[in-house]
Amino acid sequence: MKLLYLAAFRAVMLTGTVSAAAEVLGRSQPAVSRLLDKLEAELGAKLFERRRGRVVPTATAQLLLDEVERAYVSLDSLKTFASRVAEGESGRVSVAVLPALGLSFVPAAVAAFARDWPRTRVLLNVQLSAQVEEWAAAQQVDFGFAEMPVKRSGFRTEIFSDHPYLLAVPRGHPLAGRGQVGPSDLRGEPFIVGSSFTAMGQLLPQAFRTSGVPLEVRFEAPLSMAVYELVKQGVGIGLVDPYTALTQADERARLLRFAPTIPFNVALLRPDARPANSAAEALLERVASERDRLMARFPG
Numbered sequence: 001m002k003l004l005y006l007a008a009f010r011a012v013m014l015t016g017t018v019s020a021a022a023e024v025l026g027r028s029q030p031a032v033s034r035l036l037d038k039l040e041a042e043l044g045a046k047l048f049e050r051r052r053g054r055v056v057p058t059a060t061a062q063l064l065l066d067e068v069e070r071a072y073v074s075l076d077s078l079k080t081f082a083s084r085v086a087e088g089e090s091g092r093v094s095v096a097v098l099p100a101l102g103l104s105f106v107p108a109a110v111a112a113f114a115r116d117w118p119r120t121r122v123l124l125n126v127q128l129s130a131q132v133e134e135w136a137a138a139q140q141v142d143f144g145f146a147e148m149p150v151k152r153s154g155f156r157t158e159i160f161s162d163h164p165y166l167l168a169v170p171r172g173h174p175l176a177g178r179g180q181v182g183p184s185d186l187r188g189e190p191f192i193v194g195s196s197f198t199a200m201g202q203l204l205p206q207a208f209r210t211s212g213v214p215l216e217v218r219f220e221a222p223l224s225m226a227v228y229e230l231v232k233q234g235v236g237i238g239l240v241d242p243y244t245a246l247t248q249a250d251e252r253a254r255l256l257r258f259a260p261t262i263p264f265n266v267a268l269l270r271p272d273a274r275p276a277n278s279a280a281e282a283l284l285e286r287v288a289s290e291r292d293r294l295m296a297r298f299p300g
Contacts, residue, residue, distance in 0.1 A: 006071070034132070036048065036055075045089075079203055093277065096125040110122050110124060145268060150269070155269045156270060162266075164262055167257070168253045170234045175256065190218035268284075
């Protein structure tokens with residue numbers, strides 16, 4: 001099977017039409033159609049239904065696209081590796097980080113790192129944890145940070161952080177002076193919840209059910225930074241990961257311990273086959289130092 005067939009297939013799936021795919025690939029529309037025909041003939045399966053000049057992907061095409069995307073991740077990894085070899089191992093560091101750490105915390109560490117390594121290029125990819133795992137498994141980054149539990153292989157896993165979520169309340173809230181609260185203290189309070197795909201999104205409703213207290217969901221926001229900003233605007237209360245909570249703290253909100261504890265466990269992912277990189281190790285040391293400095297402010 002030629003990569004050109006797969007390139008044509010992928011372009012059609014991503015653009016939606018043969019003509020748009022032809023423009024992306026720099027080929028004629030009939031040439032792209034012939035490539036699709038050859039791919040279908042080789043596979044012995046129908047990938048598209050032709051309807052009034054349009055192509056509609058079949059279920060088989062959707063399944064094939066998932067595998068093709070994985071192949072393209074591996075090809076990107078090879079390209080990145082070739083660039084690293086050409087530039088020298090310490091000339092470039094590639095990192096993938098979940099948003100809770102990638103929007104503010106890791107950039108601060110990168111800024112400190114840059115003062116000691118001014119000629120090193122840092123590629124900071126902020127992705128959801130599942131994507132971070134995929135990139136680490138494909139050996140595409142020097143290291144990554146993802147929320148646990150991880151589901152893929154191809155990398156070594158170390159615990160990077162295990163500080164729990166904090167409850168953020170508006171400054172004037174009746175509970176603002178408390179050190180710790182639980183579901184029984186929050187009956188009837190308008191809650192801002194995070195994504196249901198995270199550990200917090202699943203454990204928070206469970207904690208309220210166990211306490212026999214209804215969870216009054218008023219807003220839902222997929223990122224802690226959005227939850228925190230809504231709390232600062234005074235529209236409700238919400239759990240915020242400790243990195244977002246401490247890096248974005250200001251006078252408009254108060255941070256309280258929440259019981260039962262909702263864990264925010266972050267793993268450091270080290271790809272198995274990634275070449276050693278002294279610059280990456282130096283950046284990791286800086287990130288760890290930044291973590292220790294920040295978590296010293298964690299509410300007692």
